[in-house]
Amino acid sequence: MKKPSAELEVESAKDELEQFLEQPKESAGYSCPRCGNNYSRSHSLNRHMKFECGVEPQFECPICHKKSKHKHNLVLHMRTHQKS
Numbered sequence: 531m532k533k534p535s536a537e538l539e540v541e542s543a544k545d546e547l548e549q550f551l552e553q554p555k556e557s558a559g560y561s562c563p564r565c566g567n568n569y570s571r572s573h574s575l576n577r578h579m580k581f582e583c584g585v586e587p588q589f590e591c592p593i594c595h596k597k598s599k600h601k602h603n604l605v606l607h608m609r610t611h612q613k614s
């Protein structure tokens with residue numbers, strides 16, 4: 531036995547969920563006032579502003595003097611020197 535009224539309730543609940551999912555998520559993010567980069571967490575934005583945005587690269591390759599903002603990037607770069 532079917533209950534039409536109950537089915538109607540399920541359908542309308544689905545519609546509400548779809549409307550919720552379609553809303554843009556950018557509005558809930560944090561954007562950098564300097565470069566406009568968007569971050570979903572304030573923690574990420576703080577890290578970006580402190581270590582990335584407008585910050586000079588702190589790590590330098592001793593072989594070719596290429597500079598990098600992140601140590602792990604420089605470590606990856608140094609491997610290219612070890613290949614030959």
Ligand SMILES: [Zn+2]
Nearest residue numbers: 562564565583
């Ligand atoms: Zn920035």
Ligand SMILES: [Zn+2]
Nearest residue numbers: 591593594596
């Ligand atoms: Zn290098």
